[in-house]
Structures are given as C-alpha cells and as structure tokens.
Amino acid sequence: MARKLDDLLERLGDATDLSALDSAVFDLRDRYDVEHLVYHSVKSSGDQWAALTYPQPWVDAYVENNFQTIDPVVLSCFRGFTPVDWKRLDWSSRPARALFGEGIANGLGNQGFSLPIRGPSGQFALFTVNHRSGDDTWGKFTRGYMHDLLLAAHFVNERALALDGEGHAPHQALSPRETDALTLLAAGKSRAQAAERLKISEHTLRVYIESARFKLGALNTTHAVANALSRGLICL
Template identity: 45%
Template sequence: MDQDLLAFIHRVERAETIETLFDCVKDIRRIFGVNHAIYHSIQWHGETFALATYSAEWHEYYGGEQLYLIDPVVINAFKRFHPYNWKSLDWDTRKGRKLLQDAITMGVGNQGLSFPIRGPNGELALFSVSHNADDETWQKFIEDHRADLMLIGYFFHKAARRLVISRDLGDPVALSPREMETLTLLALGLNRATIAQNLQISEHTLRGYIESSRIKLSANNTTHAVSSAMARGLISL
C-alpha cells in the first residue's frame, strides 16, 4: 500500500474528535482529485449524521426538501452490499431527474461512487465520492481507486462508530419475529389493512405490534420506529 495512503488511514483511525474526522473527509478531495466526499450514517434514530464537503446551499436544499427519502444513492444503500456507480442507478422518474440535475447545478458533480457499510451491530452507513468527469474518465477512476476508497470507508465508519454511533445507539433491542415482520412490511410501503390481511391478524392486533415495537425502539412515531429498526439491522428490505 502507498505510504501516503497508509498514513492517511492511520489519521482516520486515530481521530479523537468529529472535527478531526471531518478534516480527513475534506482531505479525500486532495488525495483522490475529486470534487466532494461524504460519510454518513443512514437515518440513525430517524436522523442523519453526516460529514460532507458539499456547499451550504446544497446541504440546506437537500435536507430541507428531505431528498434522502427519494435519493437513489441513499435508497440503494439499503439494498446493496457492493460499491455502486451512480450512473448505474435508476434516475428515470421526474423527481429523480430533477434531483440529479440540481446536484450537478449546485456542484455535487455528474458522477459518483458509493460504498455501503454495515457495522458489527447491523448499523448502516454510506461513504461516497463525487466529481465532474466524462464516463470514460470516471470508469478509469473507479478501476484505479475503488479498493482504496472501500478500505477508507471502512475506517471512517470505524472512527465514526467510536465517536458518535455507538453512543447514539443505546442499549440493544430485541424485537419479536412478528414485530420485525410488521416493521418490514411498513418499510415496504404497505398500508395497515394490507399488512393485517397478509399476516392474517386483525388491525387491532397489528396496532399492538406496531406500538410495542415503537416503545422498544424509543421511537417518536411509526416512521421513526421503522428507520431505527433498519439502522440497527433488525429489519432489511
């Protein structure tokens, strides 16, 4: 391994503050010659912890419009285990096309590469880099740097878990098989009547499973319970 890269990984691994870890995220741009880099946990306890080099304008727009709910980059983190090129994702919806065009306009870049990361307790995070480049140049970049970036993503998550995520997670939670089935079907977008029919239970019983799951997960509402269960690795799509 290149000595400069090894030294950078050691910096990430030894980071003692979020500020130091953020400095490392910013240095990704210089080391790999990309426009931006971002590490973020996905909907951790209903919120997102992120370290990103994007502009304040993009942060405000993306968060204010809750674009993570329809962003193919984020959605695919729940479905995939291997790195993915943003060009391989499905942007062929009105909202998806607008999101992609707005990202390009606000300087995120027309290309991107993301690395889904699953931690030892099932937590989910995503490490990404983005840039402005033609397809051929970007494909060469992926071939040259994918392995190094995957390794760096792992060490970013390890440091973030030590500094933030483990503290936020709290005590372990155990859901019953029926509670996990219920939250999984809710995460897939089914309504309560359909879920009750699929599980062959009454809607009253279903409400009981939802409420008990919410209490166990210390969630404010059903949506919060679903996102928390996904973040903890208790359910998956």
C-alpha cells in the first residue's frame, strides 16, 4: 500500500517549483479517491499560497472573508501537533457552522482530517484530506490510509516549506558576543542585566547590540532580536 506512494515521493523530492507540488496533490487525490486534498500555507514570511484541489469559488470566498481566522480546523491545528479529525472539533459557534455549510455548498466533503506543519521562521501550513462519506466509512478510511496520507503530507509539506523558504537571506553571522547579547535581550534582560551577566560594562554590551543591529540591518534592538530569532541565529 505504501509502495503506491514511492514514485510520487520520488517526484516530490525532485520538485523544483510549486506547480510540481500542485500536480502531485492532484495525483494523490486520484490515487486515494478522496474528495479533496489541500496544502495551505497559512502563515509565512512571503505571500500565502496553496496547492489544492478545492474549487476556485470556495478558495476565493475563503480568502476574501479571512475564514482562516474563524475556521476551527486552522485554529485547532495551530495550537496542536497532531492530526485533527474534523468531526472531533467544536463546530458549535455560529461562524463555524456557517463556514462548514458554505464549504459543503461549494462541493467540499463532510469529513476531513488536517495535519499542522511548522517551519523555522514561524511558517505554518496545513495539509488536509477531505472526503464525502458517513462516519463508519470514514473511520475505515482513516484507519486504512491514514499512514500513507500522513507520509505524503509530510513530504508535500517539507517540499513546500523548502521551496517557500528558498528566497530567505543568506544571513550574516554574528560574533559570539553579539549572539550572547541578543540572546540575553531576547530573554527579557535589560542592557544592565545582560552586561552584568556577561561580566562586561554596559557600554561594551551596547557596542555589541549596535554592531549586531548593523549586521542584521535592524532599526532597533527589538527588530534585531526578531531578525536573529527568525533567522535561527539565536534561540530562547
């Protein structure tokens, strides 16, 4: 069963652009005979984008109305790690029910599960399998194909995030002291506290912060820390 995936995963590994991903997603949908598959980059440094099989009117409506801010699937995935089965979510709130109804009206299936994936700079994406079936059929389906689709999802996600992240700046390295300084500031220390911790004068610390700011092209300390964090130059 998993072998059914091998050539596809191979293709994904070699994918150099997003259209290859897109076609892979369509291919996956046909192989597993589900209603829809969606790869959706919810939060990213660049533009949001997606590789999906949803009908365009639904996508447009979703984007225009900023549905991701009320979609229980997105919200739940965003604060979790594990795959989420749609039917275990709380659809009780009014906007959520409206969203679900709208989806059905636009050709979506009533069942689904979604998988959250994160990148190093706060990128956040979803991979969703959408299907039309009763609860028992759906249960059998998830038991049978969950592993396959998760594996596929991870590959799609990895490839997508990698492609998405390719443009990111070749970061300038910080000196050890600069790293120390920014790390302490990111931890909430004031300049005086950080200087004390590093056993140097506050003025010296200031020099490090300024040179780090310069190297990172940052306008102030907060900006420098934010940059360093999102580039992985420091960590909390």
